[in-house]
Amino acid sequence: MFTHKRADFGQDFIFGAATASYQIEGGQTDGRGSSIWDTFSATPGNVRDGDTGRVACDHYNRWPEDLDLLADGGFDAYRFSFAWPRLIPEGTGAANPKGIDFYDRLIDGMLERGLKPFATLYHWDLPSALQDRGGWMNRDIAAWFADYAVLVNSRFGDRLAATATINEPWCVAYLSHMLGIHAPGYRDIRAAARVSHNVLLTHGTAIAALRAEGAKNLGIVCNFESAQPASDSPEDREAGRLWDGVFNRWYLDGLFKGRYPDDVLAQFGPHMPQAYTDDMAVVSAPLDWFGINYYSRSLWAHDPRRSAFPLRQVEGPLEKTAIGWEIYPQGLEDILTRISDDYTKLPLYVTENGMAEVEGTDDPRRVAYYDAHLGSVLAARQRGADVRGYFGWSLLDNFEWAEGYDKRFGLVHVDYQTQKRTPKTSYRAFQTLLTGANNPR
Numbered sequence: 001m002f003t004h005k006r007a008d009f010g011q012d013f014i015f016g017a018a019t020a021s022y023q024i025e026g027g028q029t030d031g032r033g034s035s036i037w038d039t040f041s042a043t044p045g046n047v048r049d050g051d052t053g054r055v056a057c058d059h060y061n062r063w064p065e066d067l068d069l070l071a072d073g074g075f076d077a078y079r080f081s082f083a084w085p086r087l088i089p090e091g092t093g094a095a096n097p098k099g100i101d102f103y104d105r106l107i108d109g110m111l112e113r114g115l116k117p118f119a120t121l122y123h124w125d126l127p128s129a130l131q132d133r134g135g136w137m138n139r140d141i142a143a144w145f146a147d148y149a150v151l152v153n154s155r156f157g158d159r160l161a162a163t164a165t166i167n168e169p170w171c172v173a174y175l176s177h178m179l180g181i182h183a184p185g186y187r188d189i190r191a192a193a194r195v196s197h198n199v200l201l202t203h204g205t206a207i208a209a210l211r212a213e214g215a216k217n218l219g220i221v222c223n224f225e226s227a228q229p230a231s232d233s234p235e236d237r238e239a240g241r242l243w244d245g246v247f248n249r250w251y252l253d254g255l256f257k258g259r260y261p262d263d264v265l266a267q268f269g270p271h272m273p274q275a276y277t278d279d280m281a282v283v284s285a286p287l288d289w290f291g292i293n294y295y296s297r298s299l300w301a302h303d304p305r306r307s308a309f310p311l312r313q314v315e316g317p318l319e320k321t322a323i324g325w326e327i328y329p330q331g332l333e334d335i336l337t338r339i340s341d342d343y344t345k346l347p348l349y350v351t352e353n354g355m356a357e358v359e360g361t362d363d364p365r366r367v368a369y370y371d372a373h374l375g376s377v378l379a380a381r382q383r384g385a386d387v388r389g390y391f392g393w394s395l396l397d398n399f400e401w402a403e404g405y406d407k408r409f410g411l412v413h414v415d416y417q418t419q420k421r422t423p424k425t426s427y428r429a430f431q432t433l434l435t436g437a438n439n440p441r
């Protein structure tokens with residue numbers, strides 16, 4: 001079990017577990033429109049074993065059982081995401097009544113179980129119809145998304161404890177348009193530069209629209225790595241710093257300082273949208289809270305073969321998870337205190353933290369991983385970071401994007417043949433932390 005006690009975090013600290021619509025819902029029915037992940041995963045070679053989110057964890061039908069798991073585990077909150085194509089199948093225009101009904105029942109189900117709904121408006125499942133209109137590369141997405149955000153707020157806003165506009169803008173932009181690893185799968189520096197700006201412009205535009213509607217508790221969720229040089233050479237130190245710029249500072253500087261870092265701008269060069277500086281007041285709209293997703297560190301070396309972003313990742317020596325990421329809890333303490341010291345005194349939530357482990361229901365390494373990272377949260381709080389909550393990723397084993405179902409992050413095991421849910425040892429560790437009991441339902 002964990003070495004920490006619930007009281008160590010203070011009575012107001014929120015514990016939750018997190019998921020995302022495309023990764024768990026399935027339910028490609030009842031008027032749900034196509035998403036870019038439906039098309040990306042249907043394209044051979046993009047996802048391990050040709051896996052798709054067509055069925056996933058069948059959460060669309062099994063959500064009461066999944067909410068029961070959260071309640072029985074003693075969690076205070078549930079971080080979930082709305083599927084834009086389920087609510088507005090074409091991305092703009094008419095809403096889907098059955099989509100609205102689904103989330104109405106889901107959110108009421110949370111409230112009935114005493115679970116605080118922590119919503120994310122966008123966790124990567126863009127309506128395919130909008131991709132056909134340029135997707136994130138089209139500046140008009142800011143207006144499309146703001147209209148979608150206003151619809152969500154009008155139907156559900158009164159019941160949401162917190163709302164994040166976008167999950168991990170770095171993944172939406174760089175991972176998906178520079179590296180091509182995620183949908184829509186571009187490897188195009190010009191696309192990456194434009195989306196790296198458009199995603200934050202979209203966030204800020206939605207914040208303004210939601211404020212006009214009186215919406216409260218608005219934030220964004222960004223992912224952070226401890227970016228370190230692979231050696232002490234000046235070139236590798238520069239590579240580590242540049243990756244810190246690409247992954248961390250682009251978003252922190254943009255959101256909280258209203259400007260992008262010069263070292264990354266220099267790499268994007270002429271590919272940035274014209275007059276992007278005119279948008280920075282919108283990009284850096286005041287927020288009510290900030291979400292931090294943290295998993296690991298990364299090591300970087302200079303790579304002279306690349307003209308733009310001349311760096312390459314180097315495998316590190318630390319113990320690794322089943323997805324190959326080093327286990328580095330110190331990085332969570334470091335990023336929380338860095339954000340608090342250098343960027344914002346807003347309430348902070350660790351909105352994702354967890355590890356992939358080989359299949360099984362006994363997962364002592366995952367228990368140790370969570371215990372160590374919870375210790376980092378406590379250390380950051382002691383150093384002055386106003387960390388208000390922590391969400392484990394993920395409640396369920398689920399569709400792990402390009403890795404398909406092979407990589408399992410769940411506190412609860414899912415048998416994808418039968419859809420049987422089985423709490424793992426790590427779930428029991430949280431249950432003991434949060435309820436004092438180890439009483440399976």
Ligand SMILES: CO[C@H](O)c1c[n+]2c([nH]1)[C@H](O)[C@@H](O)[C@H](O)[C@H]2CO
Nearest residue numbers: 020167168223224293294295393400
């Ligand atoms: C590069 O790691 C990111 O911080 C990150 C890791 N993760 C994420 N972002 C996403 O928000 C989740 O949908 C993933 O399932 C989860 C596990 O891969």
